[in-house]
Amino acid sequence: MQRYLHFLIALFALSSLAFGQPNNLDALKKEALGKVEARQQLVQQMVDQIFSYGELGFQEVETSKYVTGILEKNGFTLERGVAGIPTAWVATYGSGKPVIGFITDLDCIPRASQKPGVAYHDPMIEGAPGHGEGHNSGMAVNVTAALVLKELMQEHKIAGTLKIFPGVAEELLGTKAFLVRAGLFKEVDVVLGVHVSDEFGTGYGQTFAPQGLVSVQYFFHGKASHAAGAPWDGRSALDAVELMDTGWNFRREHLRLQQRSHYVIVNGGDQPNVVPSEAGVWYYFREMDYPHIRELYELGDTMARAATMMTSTTFTKKLVGSAWPPHFNKVVAEVQQKNIEAVGMPTWDAADQTLAKALQKELGKKEDGLNQKVETLKPPSPETEPGGSDDVGDISWNVPMVYLMYPETFLTCRATVGPMALRWPLRLHTKARRREPKCRP
Amino acid sequence: MATPIAHKGSTAGAKVQAMTALDFLLQPELVKKAWDYFRDVQTKEIHYQTFLAPDDQPAIEMNKEKMEKFAPQLKKFYYDPMHYKTYLEQLGIQYPTTKTVP
Numbered sequence: 001m002q003r004y005l006h007f008l009i010a011l012f013a014l015s016s017l018a019f020g021q022p023n024n025l026d027a028l029k030k031e032a033l034g035k036v037e038a039r040q041q042l043v044q045q046m047v048d049q050i051f052s053y054g055e056l057g058f059q060e061v062e063t064s065k066y067v068t069g070i071l072e073k074n075g076f077t078l079e080r081g082v083a084g085i086p087t088a089w090v091a092t093y094g095s096g097k098p099v100i101g102f103i104t105d106l107d108c109i110p111r112a113s114q115k116p117g118v119a120y121h122d123p124m125i126e127g128a129p130g131h132g133e134g135h136n137s138g139m140a141v142n143v144t145a146a147l148v149l150k151e152l153m154q155e156h157k158i159a160g161t162l163k164i165f166p167g168v169a170e171e172l173l174g175t176k177a178f179l180v181r182a183g184l185f186k187e188v189d190v191v192l193g194v195h196v197s198d199e200f201g202t203g204y205g206q207t208f209a210p211q212g213l214v215s216v217q218y219f220f221h222g223k224a225s226h227a228a229g230a231p232w233d234g235r236s237a238l239d240a241v242e243l244m245d246t247g248w249n250f251r252r253e254h255l256r257l258q259q260r261s262h263y264v265i266v267n268g269g270d271q272p273n274v275v276p277s278e279a280g281v282w283y284y285f286r287e288m289d290y291p292h293i294r295e296l297y298e299l300g301d302t303m304a305r306a307a308t309m310m311t312s313t314t315f316t317k318k319l320v321g322s323a324w325p326p327h328f329n330k331v332v333a334e335v336q337q338k339n340i341e342a343v344g345m346p347t348w349d350a351a352d353q354t355l356a357k358a359l360q361k362e363l364g365k366k367e368d369g370l371n372q373k374v375e376t377l378k379p380p381s382p383e384t385e386p387g388g389s390d391d392v393g394d395i396s397w398n399v400p401m402v403y404l405m406y407p408e409t410f411l412t413c414r415a416t417v418g419p420m421a422l423r424w425p426l427r428l429h430t431k432a433r434r435r436e437p438k439c440r441p
Numbered sequence: 442m443a444t445p446i447a448h449k450g451s452t453a454g455a456k457v458q459a460m461t462a463l464d465f466l467l468q469p470e471l472v473k474k475a476w477d478y479f480r481d482v483q484t485k486e487i488h489y490q491t492f493l494a495p496d497d498q499p500a501i502e503m504n505k506e507k508m509e510k511f512a513p514q515l516k517k518f519y520y521d522p523m524h525y526k527t528y529l530e531q532l533g534i535q536y537p538t539t540k541t542v543p
Contacts, residue, residue, distance in 0.1 A: 048528035145458035355537030406454030
């Protein structure tokens with residue numbers, strides 16, 4: 001009996017040595033699931049609250065106040081106004097290694113105001129911004145996870161640091177390069193980002209928003225004069241804009257097929273009888289890697305310079321945003337994939353499917369409702385895939401990072417997330433494709 | 442959106458975030474493996490350099506005018522969780538609202 005008992009003790013000791021960590025990990029994960037379930041009301045409140053704020057990039061004042069308030073109340077240390085961005089912040093809990101970073105966007109889209117749960121175009125406020133892309137839900141994901149983790153770390157004395165970051169002005173690709181430049185990711189070991197999707201999945205390599213970009217505004221400065229009385233005294237800044245655009249459009253034929261470039265005229269002058277002394281144009285230069293994006297950007301500068309020579313004007317420029325093409329970490333993605341499969345797709349009820357199908361019908365899409373299954377691990381995108389950019393790319397080249405796509409909508413990007421598509425009915429006729437990048441700026 | 446779809450999807454997302462963070466908090470060798478991939482595969486030949494010129498600053502003035510115009514109107518519709526169980530309830534929207542009864 002004694003010998004048998006010794007044997008049992010030895011066996012137990014061995015098994016806990018060999019399997020102690022995973023068993024402990026499995027138990028902790030189970031506990032985490034329960035703690036998230038217990039916070040469903042917090043998730044609902046955060047999703048709804050941030051949706052109601054409907055704030056555009058760089059102006060996420062109420063949103064940031066609300067989110068940092070919750071984190072602070074729960075014992076996170078806040079550093080506000082980081083990297084020279086008033087609405088950016090970092091929330092930290094814990095100490096030591098590893099340092100796990102969380103990031104997600106919180107800004108919305110111009111003119112995307114829409115009543116939630118309504119399957120046709122019905123703005124809450126005509127012309128107002130709104131969360132057409134679903135950036136209102138990411139903070140509910142990350143903050144809820146962070147509060148659960150903090151509790152587990154306290155209860156089980158787990159070492160490590162949690163850092164929560166906001167994706168300020170993601171729709172403008174406006175901040176991540178600055179967060180990186182400020183050194184905010186220097187001590188971070190892994191970054192877990194999340195973004196809304198119609199899918200539940202993750203991927204590795206250059207995917208989801210496979211193109212990088214530089215977003216830059218060119219301002220031309222000329223000389224005003226009366227357009228009928230003394231046009232010879234004027235130098236038109238608008239002429240420079242038009243010549244730059246014409247030059248670019250001719251050059252377009254001789255650029256790589258992978259490039260995407262587009263512009264809008266942000267200032268075309270005041271009224272026709274005044275030769276415009278000031279005019280401006282805003283360009284996006286997109287390509288698949290740093291050298292090609294840099295090349296497009298320099299070509300843009302050349303076009304602007306050439307336009308000033310033709311018009312005897314001058315130009316200045318303002319960089320609005322920039323983004324490396326993201327590269328997501330294969331090791332982290334494989335770990336995350338297993339967790340996605342363990343959690344599984346939420347159970348959608350009849351009302352959810354009715355809304356999804358009604359909106360798909362409204363948009364002339366296949367009425368197949370919400371996805372029912374999680375995705376398999378997504379490999380890198382082919383170079384020819386339709387484009388889009390996300391400034392988390394800059395983070396992904398400084399620290400191992402993944403992007404979790406969590407299900408929040410029922411339309412792929414080309415069909416475009418609800419109200420965005422409702423704004424642009426032309427898009428109804430583009431054919432929906434599977435495996436296309438999400439709705440990225 | 443602020444719908445039950447978003448609430449369910451975000452809850453599922455939070456679960457995965459918490460589980461994945463636990464994987465890396467409790468298994469230091471996984472952090473090492475992630476960095477091995479980062480160093481030996483991802484950045485073996487490609488090295489990060491910023492697009493920013495030294496004097497480039499965040500475009501923090503963007504959208505200011507638009508928000509100044511709309512924020513007072515939006516404020517009337519801010520969600521009040523003390524008085525309403527959901528935002529849909531506050532707005533008095535029947536979920537889902539479709540053009541035709543299915």
